[in-house]
Amino acid sequence: MVFNKNNYAPGTHPDLPPPPGTVGVVGWFKNNLFSSLSNSILTLLSLYLLYLLIEGGLSWFVVDAVVDANDKPGCRKIADGACWAVIVKRFDQFIYGFYPLAERWRIDASFCLLFVAAAPLLYPDIKFRKYMLIFSCLYPFIAFILIKGGLFNLLMIETNLFGGAMLTLIIGVTSIACSLPLGILLALGRQSRLKLVKVISVCFIEFMRGVPLITLLFVASTMLNYFLPPGTNFNLLIRVIIMMTFFSAAYIAEVIRGGIQAIPKGQYEAADAIGLTYWQTTRFITLPQALKISIPGIVNTFIGLYKDTTLVVIIGLLDPLGIGRAALADTKWNGLSTETYLFVAVIFFVSCFAMSRYSLWLEKKLSTEHN
Template identity: 50%
Template sequence: MSDTNANSVAFVRETMLEEKAPPSTAVGVVGWAKANLFSGAFNTILTLVSLAFVLYILWGLVPWLLSPTWGALSLNECREINGPGHGGACWGVISDRWQQLLFGFYPNGSDGAADLRWRPVLALGLLFVAIAPVLFDKVPRKLFYVTAVYPFMMPWLLWGGSVWLPVMVMFGLVLGYLIIKYGADKIGSLAALIVGVLATVLFWLYGVSPVADAIHSAIPLGLEPVESRKFGGFMLSITIGVVAIMCSLPIGIVLALGRQSDLLIVKALCVGFIEFIRGVPLITLLFVASTLLNIFLPPGTNFDIILRVMIMVTLFAAAYMAEVIRGGLAALPKGQYEGADSLGLDYWQAQRLIIMPQALKISIPGIVSTFIGVFKDTVLVSIIGLLDPLGLSNAIRADADWNGIVWEIYGFIALLFFVVCFSMSRYSMYLERKLKTSH
């Protein structure tokens, strides 16, 4: 027995075994379904019940969606096409009124007038070009010139009028910038800032219109004017939403910093503004913009209703934005502030280079959620008489041809808002992954 053990040699493999593919039931769709949907008796029953419910919904929804009524010109024609039971949707209302839902009563060439709808389409296209270098770092930096000019170009394209009016508004900003830049060495940075802001505001109030009119009389360049009452549809929601989103973020940052300021007056003003705006419903502010604001203005003042709504929606969004950013500032550890002090940075340098970038990164989900909420809240303007998509839907359903249509119009409007809001949420997730906010 001992001789046998002594002469035995243990087997040692000299080559590695070839890798084998995992079982087909453990990978791919089958593996995922087995692990997540059919991992146990309870999950299997729940999956089958949910699948039956989804199939039941699709059984009734798909034929309704695939209704061949795109060419119908009235609800009665839709019913004739769908036959007995009228179980399909009446998509003829979308085919007939989609342009009105998108553009409102913006001039479209009817009644011998010029077709001007290319202007809001161009403004929307330039919007994507203008925000591209802000949202994505691989876009050519030269597009920042479009970004800088777009806030002045968009209202000119939509409302028309003399081209010299937006040019003079830009000149006012340039004037204030030059005073701040070159006056800091002579009168101090704070005094230069105050003088520059005052010069810009005074030029906008008293110099823009006379100078623009004088230049226009010599060099008449401009677009055909369009009244605000012709604005409507999804174009109106986009216009109000974009302006509110673009302006509320910087105002919110200033309010958040003012709320944390050690200056008593600045802090009191910011806290009072934020708490007042957040304590009042948006619809109340819109009523103020629509009716009460003209009472406090000088007699004969023509303050555009859409501009008033933009201001109120922007202030409303800025108050909520300030609280979101303040949460990001409060989440930063005290060591970040101490590190900025150790580098010898002043307050504004520390905020620009160290504090605010980190606070904004932390606040990305809240910022985008506020943006989405503001954009959806633009439908409230229908209550004060502006013809946004919901306001137009009431006018369309009042037509005898489409009286009784509900789900088709609301579904189309919901789809438009979903595309925009879902795009913003997807970009938020992309930005979070890029900046790795969880680390």
């Protein structure tokens, strides 16, 4: 017997190492991949699926792919895989649309400044936050002048030349920025004691949430003119942004309403007890807590809005998807839909995934719970 070799006094037995196969690499494999018969089968099936994906994917995406060619037959002559030439040849369009070549630095500049403007909003701990916030407030005007032009010797650019990822960013960022305040107002309106305000808010929210966005965009493009005084004819891009803003404001309002309803009643009673007015309560008690609770929902709505910007292609604006479709309509590139759409999908995946990661980070940071 091993244990009787030495006679340890009680409490002095040295710690034995854990049994082999429960720790380290082997243990991990055993616990996570082969813990039971069904689990082992599942692992093998997953491995087979991965093998199929990687084997087929690698040859199509990389090994047999063609980057440099002038048209589809040219691609096919070289290899049988993906024909990325369609992306390479039109890469500029995917980013800038038809924005004049000489003026593209303006897009680059506003894109870089966007990060400067967004930084103090996204990272609450940043240095010189107060000064940077001033810049954030000025940014919309700066970006507008930079992109649209018409002032300070900048060439005026028509909005029908806007396109590509830049158009997605313009629509997405503007609608996101405008829909948050509107959504907060609607949420407050829906929770209001004033019956009339409540009814109007509820009707607006339920209407916007009840219909598909594409029908709203059709409304914007076909019949909005009927509702405006004769002769007013304002830009399709602005109409789209307004509709997108209304649409996502309704969803944000519902998310924030959830947050407001989750605040314990005692908070309001305490606010009433120290004599805060309605707006003071809203400003100092309701919103800080409600917004914090509803961050995941708000960011999800933003991601949804950002993805929904692709719908503008149906009413004729040329976002990356529209540029891709235009490329496919070209007889040179006819039939390369998989390559084109996958490329656009990657553009969207990167930005949406980043947004959802940011939301997780912020949630953790703002959490005051004890873990």
